[in-house]
Amino acid sequence: MSQHGAEAAGVAFPGQAIDRRAVDAILDAHGETALVQRLFGRLGVTRAAEIDFADTRAGQPCTYAAGLLSAWRRFGEHADHPVTLGHSLGEMTALAYAGAIDPLDGLDLMFELGLVGYEQDRERPSRLVVLMGLDPSEVDWVCRLAIADTRGVLEPSGFNGPAQTILCGDAKAAQLAGDLARNRGAVVRLLPIRGAYHCSLMAEVLPRWRSAVERVRYRDPRVPVVSSVDARRRVTADGLADLLTRWLLLPVRWSDAVAAAGEAGARALWDAGPGDILRDVARRGSAVPFVRLDPLEVP
Incomplete structure (x- = not known):
């Protein structure tokens, strides 16, 4: 894609x-x-190799910082785009990139996010499981069977597309749902993330998270932000604290957010990464195509 086309793409x-x-x-x-x-x-x-990336308390702020740096390296800190959006914690990266929150405030918020997830998981072990290749009714069926068998909590925590759903809840329930789905021909992936993000199990740490979110100073975004909480387009700072509070418990409606980005004028989206995870998700069906830009010479 040309540089002109890159500037027209959403991030x-x-x-x-x-x-x-x-x-x-x-x-x-x-x-x-x-x-x-x-x-x-x-x-x-003193260098990234020393970080225990498997520890969510470190992995989340690292992901946030790397995503921002990747986008800044490509477009600068004041670029214009039709829209920006983020998957899960990427929502906060998108808000920082759009200028709605200060990048350093966003980093502090990421550290708090990792801590609340760690605390929740320590009290009640949880897992996230990705199910690919099942239609929604089959996903609902295996979820209900797992709940009935374990008497635990298990809920949809992410909708990436018509054939890819993320479930989150008690570790035993998530493991069983994965086994049941695999027996039905699904591709199953258990995610090594500590914390029942986008699940009602996080309600126990919600007051602490709300307090952290409300300490942040919000500004009108430079670039419109589409939220993956409700697929709505934000152009002012109004309600952003409430949005991020709800973000902790509500599922990621990624396919709806991508469709809304298209309706907001994005004819293509660039995965800020690092890596190609969002482009990989889009290969299973996406309302807006994800593009690969011409590579830069620096990392």
Whole structure:
């Protein structure tokens, strides 16, 4: 895609399941920035390879910082786009990229997000399981069977497309749902993320999260932001604290958000990554195509 076409594309930010090697490369390449210096300082490291990325408390702020740096490297910090949006924690990356929150405030919020997930999981172990290849009625069936058998909590926490749903809840229920779905021909992936994000199990830590969200200063976004909470387009700061509060418990409606981005004028979307997770999701069906831009010479 030409540079002119790149500027016309919307920008999408992924959640935590991204390419670790790409994260390391971009963080180390931008170690002099205030964002990476604060990130490394809080984690007590001097380079990305020292970070335990499997620990959600570290993985989430790293994902956020790497996504912002990737987009800034490509477009600069004040680029114009028809829209930006983010999957799961990428919602906060999109808000920072759009100028609705200060990037360093966003980083602090990511550390808090990792902590509340860690605390929830420590009290009640949870898992996220991705089911691919089942229609919605079959997903609902295996979810209900798993709940009935384990007496646990299990809920849809993400709708990536018509044939890809994420379930989240008690670890035993999620594991059983994955087994049941696999027996029905689904492709199943258990995600190594600590915390029942986008699930009612997070209600126990909601007051702490709400307090953190309400401490952030919000501004009108420079670029319209489509939320994956409700697929609505935001152009002012009104209601952003309430949106991010709800974000913790409500499912990611990614396919709806992508469709809304198209309705808002995005004819294509660029996956800020690092990595290609959102482009991979789009290969199973997407209202707006994801594009690969001409590579840059630096990481």
